[in-house]
Amino acid sequence: MLWSQPIGWTSRRHPGTHGGKMRSFLPPVAEQVFRDIQKTYEETTQIPDDLLIALKFVFGPCALQALDLVDQRSVTCLSSPSGREAFQVMGGSGRLYTCFVSCHYCPCPAFAYTVLRRNEGLLCKHILAVYLCQAMGVTQQESVSDQQMSTLLCGSADADA
Amino acid sequence: MAEFLTLVFRTFMSESGLKKTTTPGPPPPTAAGSTLLVGHRGTSRSVLLLAAVTAASELGTRLCRPDNSTHLNYFLCLQKIVFSYPRTVEELLQQVARLHESTNTTPPALIVVDGLEDFLCAPGRHPGEQSRAAHLSALLCDTATFFTQVLKQRSSSSAPCRILASFYSDTDPGQADGEASATDAMLNVLDRYFQVRCTLDQDRGYEAAAAGLQELWHVYLSGRGVTDDKLGGSQEWQLLVFPNGSVEFKLV
Numbered sequence: 001m002l003w004s005q006p007i008g009w010t011s012r013r014h015p016g017t018h019g020g021k022m023r024s025f026l027p028p029v030a031e032q033v034f035r036d037i038q039k040t041y042e043e044t045t046q047i048p049d050d051l052l053i054a055l056k057f058v059f060g061p062c063a064l065q066a067l068d069l070v071d072q073r074s075v076t077c078l079s080s081p082s083g084r085e086a087f088q089v090m091g092g093s094g095r096l097y098t099c100f101v102s103c104h105y106c107p108c109p110a111f112a113y114t115v116l117r118r119n120e121g122l123l124c125k126h127i128l129a130v131y132l133c134q135a136m137g138v139t140q141q142e143s144v145s146d147q148q149m150s151t152l153l154c155g156s157a158d159a160d161a
Numbered sequence: 162m163a164e165f166l167t168l169v170f171r172t173f174m175s176e177s178g179l180k181k182t183t184t185p186g187p188p189p190p191t192a193a194g195s196t197l198l199v200g201h202r203g204t205s206r207s208v209l210l211l212a213a214v215t216a217a218s219e220l221g222t223r224l225c226r227p228d229n230s231t232h233l234n235y236f237l238c239l240q241k242i243v244f245s246y247p248r249t250v251e252e253l254l255q256q257v258a259r260l261h262e263s264t265n266t267t268p269p270a271l272i273v274v275d276g277l278e279d280f281l282c283a284p285g286r287h288p289g290e291q292s293r294a295a296h297l298s299a300l301l302c303d304t305a306t307f308f309t310q311v312l313k314q315r316s317s318s319s320a321p322c323r324i325l326a327s328f329y330s331d332t333d334p335g336q337a338d339g340e341a342s343a344t345d346a347m348l349n350v351l352d353r354y355f356q357v358r359c360t361l362d363q364d365r366g367y368e369a370a371a372a373g374l375q376e377l378w379h380v381y382l383s384g385r386g387v388t389d390d391k392l393g394g395s396q397e398w399q400l401l402v403f404p405n406g407s408v409e410f411k412l413v
Binding site: 080082083084086100101102103104105107111112116117119146147149150151153154155156 | 259261298303
């Protein structure tokens with residue numbers, strides 16, 4: 001089984017303060033998986049079986065859910081005139097989750113329960129989707145005003161969604 | 162930020178402690194940009210925070226200090242500090258989130274939040290507390306990262322923007338009761354985001370009284386931001402409070 005980019009997708013890498021890159025706070029094995037995905041995907045626009053298995057092994061069931069989000073082009077890198085950036089991920093229910101560029105945080109219930117409360121997972125499917133989109137170069141890009149960025153960062157927009 | 166604390170410790174070190182130190186003076190700058198000060202609510206509140214902020218300010222750091230206390234009204238360097246007084250965690254989140262909007266002014270190089278527990282720990286158990294703590298911590302860290310980039314763009318030799326926050330509780334970590342476990346759970350979340358934890362623990366044994374001290378505190382520096390190289394191998398200090406009110410730090 002290969003996981004490949006649907007026809008019509010445009011790979012875009014984004015300039016900005018962090019270059020649209022989430023800073024990694026992952027164990028070396030996870031970082032290696034993303035490096036391998038990036039390298040392989042750049043060459044073949046596909047993710048081979050062994051890397052999919054590695055992804056599932058490291059991240060558990062949320063790996064497939066994250067791939068679904070990548071498939072649906074759910075990850076957008078937002079940037080404002082001040083240079084501030086954040087990631088916005090559209091969940092399966094249509095709700096938008098704002099994730100930070102420099103550290104792991106997602107307002108979704110899975111992050112609160114599995115990662116923060118039970119300490120059983122490295123991250124949620126939304127943050128994993130951000131990492132995958134970066135590795136594959138399929139992050140969408142959108143500009144917002146500084147005020148809109150502030151609203152998103154403080155979570156008011158998430159609460160209203 | 163831990164380097165400012167260790168600078169304060171070294172500044173108020175005893176002479177005997179100084180003799181034992183192989184590298185006197187401020188330690189080398191570290192990459193540990195976020196520090197959480199943890200102590201019992203009975204701790205002489207904000208003393209270390211005040212000292213570290215003063216040290217940072219004297220070193221030329223511009224400060225932004227969201228705060229809901231009124232203890233810091235005697236700064237010699239007030240002109241370098243922007244005070245703000247959010248009443249709720251929502252207001253605090255909004256104020257921190259808006260900091261990036263005023264990039265035409267000099268960006269802050271230190272953001273201090275005193276008394277996180279007042280924003281995060283309401284009486285009783287609240288299921289969203291941990292998530293809220295994570296959100297606030299992550300926003301603070303992300304904001305510091307952003308301003309570090311801005312400062313570097315303006316001057317390649319700029320120091321990074323740092324975070325210093327304090328968290329006090331009525332319980333001792335490790336106790337078995339519900340309130341203590343809630344505090345531990347909160348600290349576990351905060352430790353995810355703050356690179357260094359500075360824990361203040363009062364010594365209630367006979368040693369302090371026998372030594373003629375009013376109080377004796379153990380000060381532990383821990384976390385992934387603490388390494389032997391970065392903090393001169395000193396991770397534990399003692400804070401000695403004398404009956405005349407003077408304080409002294411001692412390297413353990």
